[in-house]
Amino acid sequence: MSVTWQKRTHGVQRHKETFDRALARVFLGGVIVVTLLGSLYLAFVATNTRLSGQVWQMEEGIAEWRRQNEALTVEIARLSSIPVLQQRSIALGYAPAANVHYLVLPEP
Amino acid sequence: MLRDPESRLRLIALLLIALLLLIVGQLVRLQLFEHPRYVVEAKQMLERQYSLPAAPMGKVLDRNGALLVGNLPVFEVDAYLERDDETATVIPELAVVLNRPELELQAALTFQESYTGTHLWAPLARDVTSDTVKQVRAMDLPWVTITPTWKRYYAEGALASHVLGFVNVEGYGYGVQAYQWRLLYTPPELSAGVISGQNKPLPEEVARRSNTPAPGVTLRLTLDRTIQAYIEGELDKALLEYKAEAGTIIVMNPQTGEILAMVSRPAYEPTRYADYALTNQVGLFVDPAISKTYEPGSVFKLIPAAAALDSGLVDTNWTYEDTGVLEYGGVVVRNSDRSAHGVQNLEGLLARSLNVGAATLTTRVLGAERFYKFVTAFGFGQLTHIELANEAQGLVHMPEDWDWQDGFLATNSFGQGIAVTPLQMATAVAAIANDGVMMRPHIVAERISPDGNSVKIEQTPLGQPISAEAAQTLTELMARGIETRMKQATVPGYRIAGKSGTAQIPVSGGYDPNHVIASFVGFGPLPDPQVLILVKLDRPAIDPQLRWGSQTAAPLFQRIAARLFVLLHIPPAE
Numbered sequence: 001m002s003v004t005w006q007k008r009t010h011g012v013q014r015h016k017e018t019f020d021r022a023l024a025r026v027f028l029g030g031v032i033v034v035t036l037l038g039s040l041y042l043a044f045v046a047t048n049t050r051l052s053g054q055v056w057q058m059e060e061g062i063a064e065w066r067r068q069n070e071a072l073t074v075e076i077a078r079l080s081s082i083p084v085l086q087q088r089s090i091a092l093g094y095a096p097a098a099n100v101h102y103l104v105l106p107e108p
Numbered sequence: 109m110l111r112d113p114e115s116r117l118r119l120i121a122l123l124l125i126a127l128l129l130l131i132v133g134q135l136v137r138l139q140l141f142e143h144p145r146y147v148v149e150a151k152q153m154l155e156r157q158y159s160l161p162a163a164p165m166g167k168v169l170d171r172n173g174a175l176l177v178g179n180l181p182v183f184e185v186d187a188y189l190e191r192d193d194e195t196a197t198v199i200p201e202l203a204v205v206l207n208r209p210e211l212e213l214q215a216a217l218t219f220q221e222s223y224t225g226t227h228l229w230a231p232l233a234r235d236v237t238s239d240t241v242k243q244v245r246a247m248d249l250p251w252v253t254i255t256p257t258w259k260r261y262y263a264e265g266a267l268a269s270h271v272l273g274f275v276n277v278e279g280y281g282y283g284v285q286a287y288q289w290r291l292l293y294t295p296p297e298l299s300a301g302v303i304s305g306q307n308k309p310l311p312e313e314v315a316r317r318s319n320t321p322a323p324g325v326t327l328r329l330t331l332d333r334t335i336q337a338y339i340e341g342e343l344d345k346a347l348l349e350y351k352a353e354a355g356t357i358i359v360m361n362p363q364t365g366e367i368l369a370m371v372s373r374p375a376y377e378p379t380r381y382a383d384y385a386l387t388n389q390v391g392l393f394v395d396p397a398i399s400k401t402y403e404p405g406s407v408f409k410l411i412p413a414a415a416a417l418d419s420g421l422v423d424t425n426w427t428y429e430d431t432g433v434l435e436y437g438g439v440v441v442r443n444s445d446r447s448a449h450g451v452q453n454l455e456g457l458l459a460r461s462l463n464v465g466a467a468t469l470t471t472r473v474l475g476a477e478r479f480y481k482f483v484t485a486f487g488f489g490q491l492t493h494i495e496l497a498n499e500a501q502g503l504v505h506m507p508e509d510w511d512w513q514d515g516f517l518a519t520n521s522f523g524q525g526i527a528v529t530p531l532q533m534a535t536a537v538a539a540i541a542n543d544g545v546m547m548r549p550h551i552v553a554e555r556i557s558p559d560g561n562s563v564k565i566e567q568t569p570l571g572q573p574i575s576a577e578a579a580q581t582l583t584e585l586m587a588r589g590i591e592t593r594m595k596q597a598t599v600p601g602y603r604i605a606g607k608s609g610t611a612q613i614p615v616s617g618g619y620d621p622n623h624v625i626a627s628f629v630g631f632g633p634l635p636d637p638q639v640l641i642l643v644k645l646d647r648p649a650i651d652p653q654l655r656w657g658s659q660t661a662a663p664l665f666q667r668i669a670a671r672l673f674v675l676l677h678i679p680p681a682e
Contacts, residue, residue, distance in 0.1 A: 067181035077175035077263035082337045
């Protein structure tokens with residue numbers, strides 16, 4: 001900025017500087033607000049994405065646990081099924097009962 | 109003109125403002141006026157329809173909670189190939205892992221010359237176990253897709269196969285599963301959203317909408333698997349002993365209508381239903397207990413006896429002269445032993461199973477209108493609405509029918525010319541056991557939703573065809589009948605009421621001269637019957653003099669009743 005220009009504008013210089021400072025403050029304030037809002041938005045989006053990922057993992061986990069649970073239920077049912085129990089009983093030395101009677105024992 | 113710096117500044121400011129207005133204007137246009145169009149375009153570009161994972165189907169449990177039908181977690185392995193994908197080097201290993209012939213796999217993974225598309229989809233394996241899937245994943249083939257799914261698992265193998273049934277991929281089937289399929293099965297859900305390259309929803313999509321599908325409703329049946337296994341074993345032994353072609357046993361609680369066990373032979377393995385279909389054996393799927401009708405024979409004499417007692421037209425002192433022959437409506441009715449039995453009362457009629465006596469009741473005591481009113485009240489010719497698919501309603505000729513013949517009134521009295529299902533017969537006799545109140549037979553005891561809420565199925569009376577007094581009188585007559593003339597059906601320590609039957613089998617142009625259906629239906633212990641058992645043996649191929657219901661079905665009934673009283677913790681009264 002030349003000295004000649006400063007002299008020529010000397011009359012309005014002070015007023016202009018005051019205006020510029022105010023404008024700069026407003027601009028700066030705006031930048032700060034926009035930055036804050038942007039940061040908040042980014043933080044929100046980041047949190048949302050992270051939580052979504054966690055939910056997704058949990059959903060995957062639930063599905064996998066459910067499948068394992070069903071597999072175990074089926075395995076328990078297989079092991080306690082009548083043919084398997086019969087085989088195990090016979091292997092342990094038990095024999096199928098041919099003649100079963102209901103015994104009523106007298107009161108002691 | 110623009111040498112003045114302020115003017116230049118103003119100009120620049122104006123230009124900037126104009127630019128800003130332009131941008132704002134564009135933003136307004138894009139965000140407000142053209143927003144819907146861009147939303148649609150964005151969705152088209154980013155979102156695709158994807159299917160949520162398959163939900164497990166509802167389980168089927170027995171009355172004590174033992175698993176009868178469950179779900180085995182399996183996988184579907186498919187290929188989604190591009191033309192430049194390398195497959196040749198991995199086919200030998202993949203064939204071993206998936207247990208498929210190498211040539212077959214090669215053919216499946218080859219672009220045919222006539223095919224012009226850029227991608228090829230081919231199913232590689234179904235019902236794949238997790239161990240095999242681990243091996244496939246280890247091969248790291250980008251063109252292989254693995255989809256988790258479920259396979260129906262029958263914990264007790266072929267036990268109760270007719271009752272449990274199955275449902276094929278088209279949604280058609282048999283048994284309780286087909287009847288309750290809408291509750292058991294949650295169809296794969298489709299959703300639209302932003303998806304990944306593997307056609308799966310992105311985490312944001314999952315967060316917005318749960319990806320975990322709700323499983324089907326679990327059914328707790330009235331069946332007891334121990335009783336079921338026992339009667340299946342007994343029926344198999346009886347079929348061998350009496351060389352019978354087929355057979356049915358129904359065990360029900362006459363007071364509640366609960367089916368405790370129900371078996372028919374021949375049966376099938378539900379897991380192999382597709383194999384039966386391929387070999388034209390679909391006839392095996394039909395449950396004779398509910399879907400096939402038969403002429404019940406002498407067991408049906410209970411119905412005219414009940415009708416006559418309830419109407420007050422006869423009592424235990426009523427008698428008739430049994431001449432051994434009765435002619436009515438052009439039909440000549442004879443007793444099975446071709447003999448005349450002289451003066452007989454109601455007890456003698458039932459104990460000796462006299463056709464002439466039964467026909468006397470319907471033709472000379474009751475009349476057609478009254479008799480068929482009771483036949484209808486006992487549920488014959490109508491569905492019982494048990495929760496099993498493909499129930500038959502039977503066939504009852506009514507006097508108002510176009511094909512009615514007067515002779516039906518005589519023949520129907522002893523169970524000829526009328527078609528019933530074993531379940532209808534059991535339900536009707538259960539009404540006699542339950543003081544005249546007929547309960548709806550049911551197989552589902554409880555429905556349990558995935559969130560644990562359960563709905564117990566109410567025991568529903570179908571009606572009261574006869575009074576309690578008539579039912580009790582008839583029960584007493586039935587009990588005396590087997591105590592005096594059919595000891596082989598009695599169980600020491602327990603009082604039982606029952607009736608046997610030996611029915612001819614209708615064939616084209618008459619009745620099969622060589623075969624019969626032997627049956628017995630009984631209940632006990634009196635006076636508070638908790639079990640009703642119907643036994644039916646089709647075409648026992650033993651000595652014709654030894655194949656009567658009283659000689660085949662009755663002893664089988666006795667064996668089953670004796671064991672059931674113990675299994676059900678019913679102590680002897682004597």
